[in-house]
Every structure is written in C-alpha cells, then in structure tokens.
Amino acid sequence: xxxxxxxxxxxxxxxxxxxxxxxxxxxxxxxxxxxxxxxxxxxxxxxxxxxxxxxxxxxxxxxxxxxxxxxxxxxxxxxxxxxxxxxxxxxxxxxxxxxxxxxxxxxxxxxxxxxxxxxxxxxxxxxxxxxxxxxxxxxxxxxxxxxxxxxxxxxxxxxxxxxxxxxxxxxxxxxxxxxxxxxxxxxxxxxxxxxxxxxxxxxxxxxxxxxxxxxxxxxxxxxxxxxxxxxxxxxxxxxxxxxxxxxxxxxxxxxxxxxxxxxxxxxxxxxxxxxxxxxxxxxxx
Numbered sequence: 001x002x003x004x005x006x007x008x009x010x011x012x013x014x015x016x017x018x019x020x021x022x023x024x025x026x027x028x029x030x031x032x033x034x035x036x037x038x039x040x041x042x043x044x045x046x047x048x049x050x051x052x053x054x055x056x057x058x059x060x061x062x063x064x065x066x067x068x069x070x071x072x073x074x075x076x077x078x079x080x081x082x083x084x085x086x087x088x089x090x091x092x093x094x095x096x097x098x099x100x101x102x103x104x105x106x107x108x109x110x111x112x113x114x115x116x117x118x119x120x121x122x123x124x125x126x127x128x129x130x131x132x133x134x135x136x137x138x139x140x141x142x143x144x145x146x147x148x149x150x151x152x153x154x155x156x157x158x159x160x161x162x163x164x165x166x167x168x169x170x171x172x173x174x175x176x177x178x179x180x181x182x183x184x185x186x187x188x189x190x191x192x193x194x195x196x197x198x199x200x201x202x203x204x205x206x207x208x209x210x211x212x213x214x215x216x217x218x219x220x221x222x223x224x225x226x227x228x229x230x231x232x233x234x235x236x237x238x239x240x241x242x243x244x245x246x247x248x249x250x251x252x253x254x255x256x257x258x259x260x261x262x263x264x265x266x267x268x269x270x271x272x273x274x275x276x277x278x279x280x281x282x283x284x285x
Contacts, residue, residue, distance in 0.1 A: 003241045003260055003280035007040050010277030012268075013261035014208065015055040015066070015097060018251025023259050023279070025247075026052035026065070029272040033065060033076070036279060038252060046076050054098025056106055058143075064106055068094045073106060073141060085141045090149055092136050097208060097247075099160040099169070104143040105188045107150055107169065109157035112136030116267055124222065127175065128205075131155070134175040140188055151182065151190050159209035159247065161216060170196050170216060172206035179206060179216060179229065197229040208247025208261065212284060217258060219245035226260055226282075239282045250284075258282045 011029035018024075022035040024045070033045040033052050050067035057063055063076040064084060071091045073084040087095050091110035098108045112134040118127055127133050134156035140148045156174040162184070163170060169182045169190060177200040182190035199206050199218060204227050206218035215228045215236045226245045228236040243262035251257055263277040264270065271277065 001237065001239045001282055003239055003258075003262075003282045005242065005278055006038075006259070006281045007036050007042060007279040008277075009042075009275045010261075010263070010279065011273075011275060012246070012263050012266065012271050012277050013279060014053050014247050016208070016247050016249035016259050016261055016279075017055050018249050018259070019057065021253070023249065023251055024055055024063075025261065025279070026055060027277070028053070028068070029268065033063075038257070046081055048074065048081070050074075051094075053094075053096045054108065056098050056100030058100065058104045059102065064098070064100060066095045066098050066108060068096065071095045071110070073098075073108070085145050085147050087139055087141075087147060090137050090139050090147065095139075096157075097159050097172075099162065101162060101166050101184075101188070103188070106141040107160055107171075108139040108141065109154075109160070109171070110136055110139065112156055115156070116269075119267060128177065138171060138190075140190075142188065150188075151193065154180065158207050159219070161209050161211045163211060170209070170211075172209045172218060174205050174207055174221060177203075177205060179209065179218065181231075196231055197233040199227070199229065199233075201233070202227055202235065207245070208249075210248050210250045210258075212250050212256075212258075217248050217250070219248045219260065221246055221266060224262070226258065237284075241280050243276075243278060243280075245280075252281075256284045258284055 054066040093111040140150035181196035207221040
C-alpha cells in the first residue's frame with residue numbers, strides 16, 4: 001500500500017493525535033502545535049518555544065504538550081501556555097513522545113543521550129549495537145503533577161499506545177528495535193515487562209506508533225515506511241511512504257485513515273530551516 005500527500009510545508013512533524021475531527025500535531029522547528037483537517041487545511045494553535053513533541057489531553061480537555069529542549073510538560077487551556085511538570089531530574093536529554101491515560105496520567109519518553117551528535121560521529125549500525133546508547137528511564141506524571149520514574153532500562157523510549165482498555169502500555173524502544181509491553185496497575189505503576197513485537201527483522205527503528213484494534217502501526221525512523229505488527233512480531237501490513245516516516249496516528253471521520261508524519265531526515269542540520277516535511281495518509285481496511 002502506498003501513501004498519499006495530505007499536507008506539505010512542515011519542517012519536522014511529530015506527536016500526531018486525532019481529536020475533535022482534526023489531526024493535532026507538533027512541528028519541532030516551527031516551534032508550534034497545529035491542526036489539519038481531512039481536506040488539508042492547517043490551523044496554528046500555539047507556539048511552544050522549547051520545541052513541542054508529544055501531545056495528550058487531561059480529562060478536563062486541557063492539552064498537555066512535551067517541551068523537548070527544556071525537558072518539561074506545559075499545558076494549553078485554549079488561551080494561555082503554562083508550566084505543568086519538570087522532567088529534568090529523570091530525562092537525561094530531550095524529552096519526546098507522550099501518551100496520557102483516561103485518568104490524566106502522562107507517560108513521557110526521552111532521548112537518553114545526544115542522538116544527533118552521535119549520528120555525526122558514528123554510523124547507525126554502531127549506535128544500534130551499543131546497548132548503552134539511549135538507555136534511560138520512562139517518566140510518569142500523575143494527575144497531582146508529581147513526577148516519577150515509571151521504569152528504567154529502556155532504549156530511547158518514544159511512541160506509546162495503550163491496549164486492553166488501558167491495562168497494557170506498549171512503548172516503542174527506537175534503538176532496541178522493539179515494541180515493549182507493560183502491565184499497568186490501577187495506580188499507574190508498570191510491571192511484567194516483555195517484548196510485544198521485535199521489529200529488527202524488518203529493520204524498523206520504531207518511532208511513533210498507533211493502534212488499530214490488535215495491530216500496532218510503527219513508523220520506521222530509518223526508512224520510508226510504516227509497518228503494522230501483531231503481538232509476537234507477525235507483520236500485518238506495510239505502507240510505503242514518500243519520505244522517512246517518524247510518527248503515525250489513526251483517525252479520520254471513518255476512523256481508518258492512517259496519518260503519517262514524514263521528512264527526509266530527523267537531523268536538525270538537514271530539516272530545521274527547510275519546509276521539507278509532510279503529512280501523508282493511507283486508508284486502512
């Protein structure tokens with residue numbers, strides 16, 4: 001299956017989420033959150049000077065935004081942007097993607113190290129082979145805004161999705177080439193770590209992910225494709241994109257449109273000042 005272009009002119013899109021009939025997304029290097037409708041009309045929502053990434057909503061409808069470079073969560077109530085939680089005591093480098101549960105608990109990933117500098121000094125296979133590269137902790141922010149280590153020993157925790165009505169959290173470990181699952185207790189603590197699916201055989205470094213029933217779609221940060229996995233690693237489908245794929249979300253009025261954030265590279269030296277990023281779409285069965 002091949003994707004189609006919905007919107008061009010992005011620099012680097014991330015954190016896509018379908019809500020209220022529109023796709024919400026961050027653009028790292030335009031330093032802002034936007035929406036786009038299914039006809040491709042883009043609307044600016046709010047500027048985030050610290051570089052926005054993951055998005056999620058509290059039960060009262062307040063938007064939480066990951067502010068990457070200053071390693072914090074900020075909240076947007078529709079009129080003002082304010083600090084929500086400081087992640088810097090746990091996040092060892094830039095914060096990145098996030099998922100928020102029905103109770104308002106936010107789980108936030110982080111780079112774990114300076115990936116972009118490492119990419120200048122080493123080849124990607126060497127980085128992947130170094131088990132210390134990107135090894136860090138996943139962060140949980142509770143509704144009282146307290147910050148906790150959710151789990152340690154995750155390699156570049158990135159996209160996340162809940163399964164089983166919120167009882168399972170699946171985390172994309174980008175540099176481990178794996179989708180890793182945890183049981184979620186009523187208080188938000190994680191246990192029973194296991195590999196939900198290895199993505200290594202397809203060469204997929206999973207970045208953003210989304211769920212379509214029992215299938216998890218993973219954007220491949222190293223290639224122009226999004227791959228659908230079933231638990232255990234069976235490939236359920238592949239969408240070929242026009243550029244490398246970095247994040248995805250399921251939405252649309254019928255709930256079967258796969259929105260894909262694409263760009264020619266993730267390195268800021270190549271994309272930070274150029275409007276070469278896009279949102280592509282594919283219609284799932």
